[in-house]
Amino acid sequence: MAVYKRRYRPYHGPLTPERSRFLVLTRYAFAGLFRSRVFVLLFVLALVPTLFFAAYIFLANNSAVQQFLQFHVAGGFAVENKFFFTLTMIQTQLAFLLNCWVCPTLVAGDLVNGALPLFLSRPFSRPEYVLGKCAVIALLLSVVTWVPGLILFSLQAGLAEGGWTWSHLWMVVPIVCCSAVWISMLSLISLAVSAWVKLRIVATGVIFCAFLVPAGLGAIFNTILGTYWGSLLNFSELFRLILVKGFRLESELVGRAGLPQVPLFAAWIMMILVCVLSLYILDARLQAREVVRG
Amino acid sequence: MAPTIELDGLEVQLGGRTILRSLTGVLDGRAIGLLGPNGAGKSTLINTILGFHTPSEGSVRVLGLDSRRDGKALRALVGYMPETDAFIAKMSGVRFVQYMAELSGLPTDQAMERAHEAFVYVGLGEARYRMVGTYSLGMKQLTKLAQAIAHGLRLLILDEPTNGLDPPARKRLLELICEIREASDICLLLSSHLLRDVEETCDQVLILRDGRIASICNLAEERRTKRKFLEMETCGAEPAFASALQGLGCECALFGNGRMKVVLPDAVEIRDVYKVAAERGVQIRRMNQRRDSLEDIFLNAMEQSGGSNGRI
Numbered sequence A: 001m002a003v004y005k006r007r008y009r010p011y012h013g014p015l016t017p018e019r020s021r022f023l024v025l026t027r028y029a030f031a032g033l034f035r036s037r038v039f040v041l042l043f044v045l046a047l048v049p050t051l052f053f054a055a056y057i058f059l060a061n062n063s064a065v066q067q068f069l070q071f072h073v074a075g076g077f078a079v080e081n082k083f084f085f086t087l088t089m090i091q092t093q094l095a096f097l098l099n100c101w102v103c104p105t106l107v108a109g110d111l112v113n114g115a116l117p118l119f120l121s122r123p124f125s126r127p128e129y130v131l132g133k134c135a136v137i138a139l140l141l142s143v144v145t146w147v148p149g150l151i152l153f154s155l156q157a158g159l160a161e162g163g164w165t166w167s168h169l170w171m172v173v174p175i176v177c178c179s180a181v182w183i184s185m186l187s188l189i190s191l192a193v194s195a196w197v198k199l200r201i202v203a204t205g206v207i208f209c210a211f212l213v214p215a216g217l218g219a220i221f222n223t224i225l226g227t228y229w230g231s232l233l234n235f236s237e238l239f240r241l242i243l244v245k246g247f248r249l250e251s252e253l254v255g256r257a258g259l260p261q262v263p264l265f266a267a268w269i270m271m272i273l274v275c276v277l278s279l280y281i282l283d284a285r286l287q288a289r290e291v292v293r294g
Numbered sequence B: 001m002a003p004t005i006e007l008d009g010l011e012v013q014l015g016g017r018t019i020l021r022s023l024t025g026v027l028d029g030r031a032i033g034l035l036g037p038n039g040a041g042k043s044t045l046i047n048t049i050l051g052f053h054t055p056s057e058g059s060v061r062v063l064g065l066d067s068r069r070d071g072k073a074l075r076a077l078v079g080y081m082p083e084t085d086a087f088i089a090k091m092s093g094v095r096f097v098q099y100m101a102e103l104s105g106l107p108t109d110q111a112m113e114r115a116h117e118a119f120v121y122v123g124l125g126e127a128r129y130r131m132v133g134t135y136s137l138g139m140k141q142l143t144k145l146a147q148a149i150a151h152g153l154r155l156l157i158l159d160e161p162t163n164g165l166d167p168p169a170r171k172r173l174l175e176l177i178c179e180i181r182e183a184s185d186i187c188l189l190l191s192s193h194l195l196r197d198v199e200e201t202c203d204q205v206l207i208l209r210d211g212r213i214a215s216i217c218n219l220a221e222e223r224r225t226k227r228k229f230l231e232m233e234t235c236g237a238e239p240a241f242a243s244a245l246q247g248l249g250c251e252c253a254l255f256g257n258g259r260m261k262v263v264l265p266d267a268v269e270i271r272d273v274y275k276v277a278a279e280r281g282v283q284i285r286r287m288n289q290r291r292d293s294l295e296d297i298f299l300n301a302m303e304q305s306g307g308s309n310g311r312i
Helices: A022-033 A037-060 A063-069 A081-112 A116-120 A126-144 A146-159 A164-197 A200-225 A229-233 A235-246 A264-285 B042-049 B071-076 B093-103 B108-122 B137-149 B167-183 B195-201 B219-225 B238-247 B270-280 B294-304
Strands: B005-014 B017-027 B031-035 B057-062 B078-081 B155-159 B187-191 B204-209 B212-218 B228-235 B251-256 B259-263 B283-291
Touching (some): A022 A126, A022 B093, A037 A063, A037 A081, A037 A126, A037 A146, A081 A116, A081 A126, A081 A146, A081 A164, A081 A200, A081 A235, A116 A126, A126 A146, A146 A164, A164 A235, A164 A264, A200 A229, A229 A235, A235 A264, B005 B042, B017 B042, B017 B057, B017 B204, B017 B212, B031 B042, B042 B057, B042 B187, B078 B137, B093 B108, B093 B137, B108 B137, B137 B155, B155 B167, B167 B187, B167 B195, B195 B294, B204 B294, B212 B219, B212 B294, B228 B270, B238 B251, B238 B259, B238 B270, B270 B283
Parallel strands (some): B031 B187, B031 B204, B078 B155, B155 B187
Antiparallel strands (some): B005 B017, B204 B212, B228 B259, B228 B283, B251 B259
């Protein structure tokens, strides 16, 4: 064990750049997360579907293996926009489940025992705090959503022949951007709920409810009034609508049961409103000191 | 050199109520005590200094930096030990302090070294790898102190640091605070309900009442100028005894039934009082020697600022 002098001396050494200091939060959060076995298990499980999709791509591009395994698929194996739409849809739903576990652990631990004033009494602002926590979710969910999407796109581009890459290059944009939209909304809603509720387990439940309860209410609203505007409360369906547009699948999917009929601009406005509301809640709850009014 | 704290017409409103009203004054002591009854605005002043609350009018400058305009630069120079619980339960003590030091800008390896040093310094070296959530109240207080002193601070803000501590722990904490003050050029701002804590550690006191400044006093100067006095119960020729003492330069006040109060000039010792009493055949049945304490200063300030109920 090192021996330290029992006399106080202030620190006079070098300091890290202020701009990147929010990454300290991210680093410590990741260190904490990867100590949890439950998290590691969830994280690995979230990546399993990607392996199946990778196997599908390999099979689709290898006729020798198809013959060997005696696969006969009508119309052949297609790795097109619908394939990546399905992949993104599945991965974003898994990202949602992962987020429900992760997000409350990020914020609740700081708030429940009043550690927030210690963060904010340093050269560190509330936006930086939120940025540091959002960076954790963004990095984590990226690994589960658009990063596998791009890897599989690259795999397909490498295995496919006849200019597949150039004719499908546009799909990179919806793979990355739609995932980013989902991650942004998910992280803000989850952080806001976690900051509001403070207790980890309760926060996990409330995040589920924040997505499921409005969706159910929206469905009831649609059924009773015979309209489609209730779908605005179903965030997953709103994201699905954006994804459908992004992957240019309108002709194939419009009219199917379950697809919301709300206009695209309404879906965007709703998602932006939800993000703004989440930011408002975060601003109200992430205070170093709570002010009692009246 | 800029004063430690400058208050310039500072007014803070919270939840529609004015908490601090037109605070104006300069505090240039190395160790400043913040006193006042509950609800006087002590914690609000600290929170305003840290930028947690925005002044509705006026400003507060700390070490020359404006709390609103130079908030980040100011907080880089401040170590803060809050009154309430403030920790991350599922983190070891030393890692928690390292985390806080890194947020103050220390590189990882330096932060780790400083965290160990701070922990050993506050006397928690043996418990540093335990989860903070398992610490006792005293250990949590010391952990809060460790995280406040791990970086390169110039002002240490302590909000009720001895709250809930047993007497030995309180003594140890106050010794640490005094050591930190003596061993470096760090200034202290200590808010406490315990006058003795402030008296032991501070050289200047800001007394607040109802959000206003009741008094700013230099304790060191007060200690020098405040005269010692005797409270006595006597039996015998009381008026003659009093006039004899006045002949020595003392000020006397008689309260009847042999009770009297005598203010002693520096040149007069207690043995002189006994000598005069013996010469006049006066029995001294009880004698209590006192100096004006911080308690007197505090109570005076409370009464002068408009009320006699200024007890804490």
